[in-house]
Amino acid sequence: MRLVIESIKFIGFQSEKTEAFIKLSGSQTSIIFGRNGSGKTTFLKLINAILSKDESILSKEKVFRAEVVFVDEIDEKHTIIVGMSDDASRGQGIVSSKIYDWRQFDESPLSKTTSMSMGVDRGTTIQSTSIEASDIFRFLSLNNEVSLSKSMALTISEQLAGFLTRQSALKARSIRRGKTNELQLDRDHAFLNNINTSNIESLLLERYRVARSYASEQIQNALFDTLAVAIDSEAEKAAALNLPEDLGEQIVSxxxxxxxxxxxxxxxxxxxxxIAMLSEMGADGGVAANPVNPIFGQLIWNMLKELKLEKQLLDSINIFIETFNYFLGEGKEIQISSEGISVSINGDSLGIDSLSSGERHLFTFLALVVVDARNRDFLIIDEPEISLNANWQRSLVKLLEDLAPDTQIILASHSPILAKGQPSSLVELKPVRMSEQHEPQ
Structure with a gap:
């Protein structure tokens, strides 16, 4: 992993006379537990507030001083203190725009880290107008200018209804996203409290379309780049081009x-x-032979290399699809194309809104972890077990660690199942009054 936080202490925690301290587990994942009302959600918010230098949250939660102990990438231990500056008085609220002293933080490696924090309101959906295939079929049947067989009209109606419904949903979500801009992933420390499934759908589609568009452009450019090389090269050099032995197999795939x-x-x-030459290769279902013309062979090989780049760009999305479909089980899978994201249930294509509440929560934070959070130093999730069944909860921590192996994961949970199999990851939050304060060992 990268930089690792060992412990965090807040002097002043929801009250000026309360202190909260947590020594993290020492492993990749720490699961914070405590009685109801102990302040687990607040503690996570304060971690984000320290990392993002959000003084409004620190002041609101009565934090007078924060102490963070961490180990950097070369195994050196550091302690930094963020406290109220001399011109700020405890108990007086926010007295200036800068009431905390950040000098130690700014000079430490902690200031260069990135994180993602997820609140509990995630996986909600936006209901969009559903286009019924029966309405389209009725239109086609009553329109004398359209001549279609009944079976063809039914097929077109179902396909068009699905397409229009997805487009309607995307437009509605685009409007909402323009108003709230919930996914601000360009921030070094993203705090996502209210996360709609629609925003995640838009994020995945944007990444998917960018990768496909880039690869398509490069494949088209390969046509003329290869032709230019052929014109500038001598014939014997062109004939000596080094192509892979299995080029025919790669062409077919x-x-x-x-x-x-x-x-x-x-x-x-x-x-x-x-296009015509490619269409003929392997058209009989067999493996195509390597192209006889070396220039044509080089052209196709250049295009195939662009496909490998596209696969790399889509790697995170492909990992997400594979992981999420594993949890969905047999007969149900998510599919992503340029037209949108759909859920296939025994061959029937439905919208994202057809997912259960647990599936939507899983869809939401798995996508965020794979597409963005695994490239950050810290992943902080409040109650990741929301709406997940017991089997999913048992697998969740190991799954997050596998998807984000270089990221320190901090969770707050009410579920004893979450830590089953790795109880050492549990850390208790038990705030104490200052008068009862004992120095942590």
């Missing part, structure tokens, strides 16, 4: 995506000729 990318570009005879 990747040609449909290459054809799709080429079709997105402007029309020209050269491109159409390449």
């Amino acid at each position: 990747g040609k449909e995506r290459i054809i799709e990318a080429l079709n997105e570009g402007p029309e020209n005879k050269f491109k159409n000729r390449i």
Whole structure:
């Protein structure tokens, strides 16, 4: 892992006369537990407030001083103190725009870290207008200008209804996102309290479309880049190009995506000729032979290399899909395409709103972990067990650690199942009055 926090103490915690201290587990994950009302959610908010230098939260929760002990990447231990400056009086509220002394924090490696914090209000959905296939079928049946068989009209109606429903949902979510801008992932310390499933859907689709668009552009460019090299090269050099022995097999597995990318570009005879040649390769279901023409072989090889880059760009999304579908179980899976995200249940395509509350919560924070949080130093989640069944709770901590192996994970939970199998990750939050204060060992 990167920098690791060992302990955190807040002198002043929801009250000027209260202190809260936690020594984290020493392993990748720490699970904070405590009685109801002990302040677990507040403690997580204060961790974020220290990392993000949010003085308003520190002041609101009556924090007079915070002490953080951490070990840096070269195993050196540091203690930094963030306390009220001399011109700020305890008990007087916010007396200036800068009432805390951040000098030790600013000079420490802790100031260079990144984090993501997730609150409890996640996985909610926005209901969008559903387009009924029966309405479209009725329109097609009554429209004399449309001549379709009944089976064809039914097929078109179902496909068009699904497409329009997804587009309607995306537009509604786009409007809402413009008002609230909930996912501010450009921040070094993202604090996500109210997370709608629609925002996560938009995030995944944006990443997916950017990767596909970039790869398509590069594949189209490969047409002319390869042609330019061929023109500038001598014939014998072109014939000596080094191509992989299994190029034919790779062409069969990747040609449909290459054809799709080429079709997105402007029309020209050269491109159409390449598409026709690709379509013929392996058309009988067998493995295509390596291209005889070395320039054509080099062109296709260059395009296939762009597909590998696309796979790398989509890697996080593919990991998310694989992981989430594993939890969904047989007969149910999530699918992502340029048109949108859908849930397939025994072959029927439905919207994200068809997921259960537990599935939406899992969808939400798994996507955030895989797409963003695993690249951060700290992942902080309040009550990750919300709406999850017992089996999912047992697997959750190990799953988070596998998905974000270099990230320190701090959870607050009411569930004893969450730490089953690794009780050493449990740390108790038990605030004490100052008069009862004992120096932690």
